[in-house]
Amino acid sequence: GIEFMSPFPSSRGNKYILVAVDYLSKWVEAKVLPTNDARVVCKFLKSLFARFGAPRAIISDRGTHFCNDQFAKVMRKYGVTHRLSTAYHPQTSGQVKVSNRGLKRILERTIGQNRASWSGKLDDALWAFRTTYKTPIGCTPYKLVYEKACHLPIELEHKAYWALKQTNFNLYVAGNHRKIQLNELNELRDHAFENSLI
Structure with a gap:
């Protein structure tokens, strides 16, 4: 609208x-x-x-x-x-x-x-x-559109450090992880759509 x-x-x-x-x-x-x-x-x-x-x-x-x-x-x-x-x-x-x-x-x-x-x-x-x-919709609009929570800059700095520290550069594992994330996003959108019909 x-x-x-x-x-x-x-x-x-x-x-x-x-x-x-x-x-x-x-x-x-x-x-x-x-x-x-x-x-x-x-x-x-x-x-x-x-x-x-x-x-x-x-x-x-x-x-x-x-x-x-x-x-x-x-x-x-x-x-x-x-x-x-x-x-x-x-x-x-x-x-x-x-x-x-x-x-x-x-x-x-x-x-x-x-x-x-x-x-x-x-x-x-x-x-x-x-x-x-x-x-x-059971979440924030930001999460539904971008598939992640919106973080403040200080949170990002902290998370980025730990992400770099724990990163495994195995492309196969990273690819599978990304597929899981995409499936979770589709499920989240389907859930929001079902909730909007109620």
Whole structure:
């Protein structure tokens, strides 16, 4: 699902946050923007499609920034179905609304009293949101997307030392270990998909 978060006080010329949420993994992508027109929406979606691939469908509200020829052309080009939510049926875009509330709450806590600094704190808020445990999927969105927990730099330094110390450079063993990891990732994704159907 995709939606604009607004209104915000102007911060470095930006007034809007465009939020996209993957309903299965609960992964959130967001970008601060000065305007909320079709051009910025299409540019944002093209960058997402280049990084993650095109989804089967996108759910949005009936705003003019989503219901126009330019947006429809991008959807046709990438083979994406555009579904519209109705005004009095919030369940259609409920996941986006829940994510927006969570992201906004994290942003409010991050910026403190300096309300004009929100645009510079979005990346920190996204990191916090992506690394927070989500009950419906049974893990963090980060773990589901990248197959590993997100570690702080000090944790990485400690783990890297022990990994180097214990590494066995046997390619056969390393290959088998990688196959097991890939199978575990597939099982994790299947589990998250099954949980999302409940």
